[in-house]
Amino acid sequence: MTSKKNSHISTDLIHHGYTPPAEFDSPQPGTFKASTVFFPNVAAMRQREWKDKSAYTYGTHGTPTSFTLEERLCTLEGGKHCVLTPSGLSALAVASFAVLKTGDHVLLPDNSYGPNKTLAEGELTSFGISHTYYDAMDPQDLASKIQSNTQLVWLEAPGSVSMEFPDLIELVKICQSRQILTALDNTWGAGLAFKPFDLLGNGSLSVGLTAHALTKYPSGGGDVLMGSVMTCDDALALKLKMTMMRLGICVGPNDVESILRSLPTIALRYASQDRCARQLASWWKDQKACVQVLHPAIEGSPGHSHWQALCAPNGDQGHAAGLFSVMLHPSFTQTQVDAFCDSLKLFKLGYSWGGPFSLVVPYKIENMRSHWPSHLHQGHLVRFSTGFEDPQDLILDLSQGAKQCLNF
Structure with missing residues (x-):
């Protein structure tokens, strides 16, 4: 029982001294909700780093709840770094915004998710980023449409709506030989149908990053909107995190809690x-x-x-x-x-x-x-x-x- 220390009850309720014991474990991790994060002193405020998940600085940069989901998703898909976005489409947008700049060129399969094509035709075009559609079922069509300024190739397996399955391995090999970054919409595969970061099973072939609409299988309830972007590349991961930070993109802890609860049964x-x-x-x-x-x-x-x-x-x-x-x-x-x-x-x-x-x-x-x-x-x-x-x-x-x- 904590004794009253201040002159008014509202002050005591805000600055209450009780801290529950730390030895608690249960099937579901705790849900931490925070915009403000407290620091013990000014030195800690100046030294804490959020980019490597070694500490907490502000709610948009992550809490124990969001960090936990990111790490579990890495286990699911085989990646090393993960960021969470408010929807599957926002995951596609963050991936493109992080790696493309004015003057760059991006290739998308003609059978790709419609809103990703609309994003290329809208915002990317207005930013001075050109795009071309290629036939996902013809690797040579992709190869012939790579330009000197092509910086990103989007992949889908299978194609949206029409469900044709491309030769994903050959498409990635073509891009890898040209040193062009590949981004896979992995919502259908969900980390279960195949391993996007180890396509051949020997560690020699990987996509550069994946975007995943967690709205679908990770959620499983038809009631949560969320996305993720994942990579094994340290430098690319930093680009993703900095893009998220500059745009102020983050997710709500209650939504993260819902997906954490559903993920074990995916x-x-x-x-x-x-x-x-x-x-x-x-x-x-x-x-x-x-x-x-x-x-x-x-x-x-x-x-x-x-x-x-x-x-x-x-x-x-x-x-x-x-x-x-x-x-x-x-x-x-x-x-x-x-x-x-x-x-x-x-x-x-x-x-x-x-x-x-x-x-x-x-x-x-x-x-x-x-x-x-x-x-x-x-x-x-x-x-x-x-x-x-x-x-x-x-x-x-x-x-x-x-x-x-x-x-x-």
Whole structure:
């Protein structure tokens, strides 16, 4: 019991002398919330360094809670340094802002995440940074489009929405031979499908950095927005941290707490949604309404052999996430396709993925690519992401929707 020392209760409540004992441990780490961080003396205030995580200086630079998540994410993806951002898109932006300057050139796959392309066409262009799109399924197209001022090449495996899996190893080798930094959007792989910082398993080939929408699988609840950027390069890590500091980018501790709570089950959730997606994709292969199934682990899908080489090198089932697309027959109208999506009762209409609910979204590829990809059949693309519903229940839902809206 601490005795009263000041003349007013409010002062005593603010400057209370009690400190709980330090010997406490539990399944979940503590959540530290701070803007201001106290220093014991002026010398410590002047000497503390936040960049190497050896001390704390201000809330935007990290707390024990954010440092813990960063280190656990490094364990997940195999990186050495990690910074947390407020969303997956902000992670992409921080990565580009940290390494690009006026006069530089960046290459992006034509099938990359739409907002990353929009960022290149908007802010990067306004900053005097040029960009070119390359065919992710043709390594020589990438090689031919590298310019003398190319400083960064973005990679995705698989491509956004259309789900084709590139020869990631060959793409990285090309960039490595030209000493060009590679940045991989690793949201789909999540550190589980393959190791981005050790692509060949012998330490000889690595991407330069990864961006990860923690909103998806690390969160797993469909209720948290967050991203991360990771690297094994010390100098690059400092660039990322300084960019974060100058822009004032940080994350809320309650969101960090949510992801820390979910992270221990990520492998179980990822595997469960992967199994479900494969069952649904296989069902679609037998449907007359479907002209193409786009799922890296399904034989015949564009880039399936590349997925096998990277994600299932031992001939096992490998890992492939809970995301896939189908191309519906071109004879359907867009109205029919939209009605099919509306008719589904278990699949919710919504963006993102990785949460407990299965989702469906119809896309217009012609509005997302510079041209119609030769490996895609003509038709209407619909993307599905699996949640935790029973696969047979989801198949029954797809069946009733197809019968109602997609009969020839």
